[in-house]
Every structure is written in C-alpha cells, then in structure tokens.
Amino acid sequence: MKKNERRTILKAGLHGLVTVPVLGGLASCSDDQQAGEQPAPQIIAAPTRLPSEALSDSVTLLSGAPGNVLALTTDDGLMLIDSGSAALAPSVQLSLDAQHVSTLFNTHYHPDQTGGNALFGEAGAAIHSHEITRQWLSSDYYIPAEDRWVNALPGVARPTHTFRDKGEMTAGSETIEYGYLLEAHTRGDAYVFLRDANILAVGDVASPLRDPELDWYAGAWLGGRADAMDDILELANADTLIVPAYGEVMTMAEFQAERDMMWHLWERCSTLVSNGRSAQDMLEDGVMDEIDREFDDPYRFLYDVAKGLWAHYTNFGGKTV
Numbered sequence: 001m002k003k004n005e006r007r008t009i010l011k012a013g014l015h016g017l018v019t020v021p022v023l024g025g026l027a028s029c030s031d032d033q034q035a036g037e038q039p040a041p042q043i044i045a046a047p048t049r050l051p052s053e054a055l056s057d058s059v060t061l062l063s064g065a066p067g068n069v070l071a072l073t074t075d076d077g078l079m080l081i082d083s084g085s086a087a088l089a090p091s092v093q094l095s096l097d098a099q100h101v102s103t104l105f106n107t108h109y110h111p112d113q114t115g116g117n118a119l120f121g122e123a124g125a126a127i128h129s130h131e132i133t134r135q136w137l138s139s140d141y142y143i144p145a146e147d148r149w150v151n152a153l154p155g156v157a158r159p160t161h162t163f164r165d166k167g168e169m170t171a172g173s174e175t176i177e178y179g180y181l182l183e184a185h186t187r188g189d190a191y192v193f194l195r196d197a198n199i200l201a202v203g204d205v206a207s208p209l210r211d212p213e214l215d216w217y218a219g220a221w222l223g224g225r226a227d228a229m230d231d232i233l234e235l236a237n238a239d240t241l242i243v244p245a246y247g248e249v250m251t252m253a254e255f256q257a258e259r260d261m262m263w264h265l266w267e268r269c270s271t272l273v274s275n276g277r278s279a280q281d282m283l284e285d286g287v288m289d290e291i292d293r294e295f296d297d298p299y300r301f302l303y304d305v306a307k308g309l310w311a312h313y314t315n316f317g318g319k320t321v
C-alpha cells in the first residue's frame with residue numbers, strides 16, 4: 001500500500017469520511033490545484049491556448065501553466081525551461097503548436113515546474129536538471145505543511161541529464177549556460193541562461209508575483225537565497241531579461257530590488273533567530289514592515305525563514321544550540 005493511501009484510510013477512520021489530500025501550498029507553488037499529485041489525470045481539462053509573449057525572434061514565454069514556461073526554437077526542435085503542471089502540460093503542448101520538444105530543463109523539483117515532464121519525456125525530450133532535483137523527483141517525498149506524501153515521478157518523467165555545478169551547451173545557434181543556485185528555494189535550484197538572447201530563467205529564486213518561498217524541508221534557507229540572488233546578478237547586465245517562475249519578466253533593476261529586500265530580511269532574521277526569537281516574535285518586532293512590499297502571508301514566510309535558519313544554524317553562528 002502506498003503511503004498516501006494509508007493516510008487517506010487513516011483520515012477516513014478518524015473522521016468517518018474519505019478525505020482527499022489538502023491541495024496547493026509550498027511544494028506545489030500553487031494555491032488552486034493539485035498539480036503535484038501523481039497520478040492526476042482526472043483533473044486534466046481540455047487543453048486551451050495559454051498567454052504567450054515573444055521575448056526575441058526565437059524565445060517565447062508562455063504564462064499560466066500555472067507558472068511560466070520558456071520555449072526556445074532551435075534547428076533541432078524546441079528547448080523548454082520548465083514544463084508546467086501535469087494538469088496544464090497539454091495546454092503547454094497545444095500552445096507550442098505541438099512542435100517536438102527535444103530538450104527540457106527543470107529549474108527545480110516543484111510540481112508546477114515538472115508536472116509536464118512525463119508528457120514531454122514520453123515524446124523523447126532529454127530532461128536536464130540539477131542532480132538533487134533528479135534525486136528528489138525519483139523518490140516519494142513528504143510535505144510537512146500539508147501532512148501528505150507525493151509519489152515519485154515515473155521513470156520517463158525523471159531528468160536524464162544532470163549536473164552539480166555549472167555547464168554549457170548549444171541548442172541550434174544559441175549558447176546555453178546553466179548552473180546551481182545553492183539552497184535558494186529548494187536544494188536543487190538551477191538557472192538557465194540563454195546567453196546570446198540575454199534571457200535568464202531563474203525559476204522560483206525570483207518571486208515578483210507571489211510571496212518568496214523557502215522550501216526549508218527540501219533544503220532552502222534565507223542565506224542560500226540571498227547568496228544565490230547575488231550569483232544571478234553576476235550573470236546579468238542592464239539589458240538582461242530575467243524570467244521568474246511566476247509573474248512578468250523582470251529587469252535587472254527589479255531583480256536587484258528584490259535581492260536587496262532579501263538581504264535586509266536575512267540580516268534582520270538571522271540575528272533574531274540566533275537570539276532565540278520565533279516567527280511570531282519577528283512578526284511582532286515589525287520585520288515585515290521594514291520592507292517595501294506587502295506579503296500575502298507574512299507569518300508563513302517568517303515561519304519558513306525560521307525553520308530554514310534553524311536547519312542551517314551552524315552556517316550563521318546561531319547562539320541557540
């Protein structure tokens with residue numbers, strides 16, 4: 001019996017009802033659907049065309065999948081960066097006019113970015129990711145905030161090509177650079193830089209639309225996020241288009257502003273947590289009032305900040321242990 005079946009039966013026994021898993025939340029980066037549940041074919045609606053925007057002659061940005069999917073046209077088929085959720089992958093495919101996808105990059109393991117892996121992997125795409133993302137997708141994992149398990153992806157949906165640090169490849173005439181963003185949003189985040197087009201996909205390491213998320217259970221923390229944002233700035237210049245997992249394309253200046261916010265939060269929160277302060281303490285201390293942005297759920301963010309800092313207390317000189 002699978003773990004999630006056990007859990008459903010347990011809940012049914014406790015409440016006299018058959019319940020379905022709580023949906024959305026951190027690991028799915030989605031508030032409105034069960035993109036991460038495997039299998040989830042019953043929720044797949046008829047595919048529809050997604051909003052698309054041409055970022056260059058050869059690069060198209062699809063949005064609403066439910067996040068962003070970047071598509072590069074090459075002589076050898078399409079290269080995608082992230083594949084959308086399982087429910088929306090057919091819409092991604094339709095929106096790309098069903099062109100062959102030869103290469104797919106995953107920026108991280110979350111189901112909104114990897115849910116289409118099965119569809120494109122089955123059709124022959126080579127799937128690239130950081131090695132830790134491949135490992136995470138290859139075994140069942142637990143989401144503590146939702147008290148549920150998500151099954152490993154089937155073999156055909158798992159990354160076939162992995163890296164640990166940095167790499168470079170060519171796709172048609174485009175030079176692609178990619179590399180690790182250590183502990184920034186999960187433990188296996190990567191950027192993908194279309195160097196010739198000057199378009200830089202950073203996944204959920206930039207978060208202009210949604211509250212920034214630190215998947216502490218998967219290894220992210222605020223220190224990793226702040227450092228990774230500096231790494232991204234070293235790649236970019238004033239003309240670079242920075243593509244987040246959700247939301248509109250960012251300029252370097254917009255990304256810099258989010259980076260500065262995260263560094264401020266890092267300096268404040270690491271000091272407070274190292275002195276034994278909780279997420280509620282930080283909220284009451286007004287930490288979130290010091291930044292030029294209103295979060296949808298500031299307590300949730302600070303809870304994840306505190307959890308991540310605790311998990312890395314030896315990295316920042318915490319005094320509490």
Ligand SMILES: [Zn+2]
Nearest residue numbers: 029108110204
């Ligand atoms: Zn994510």
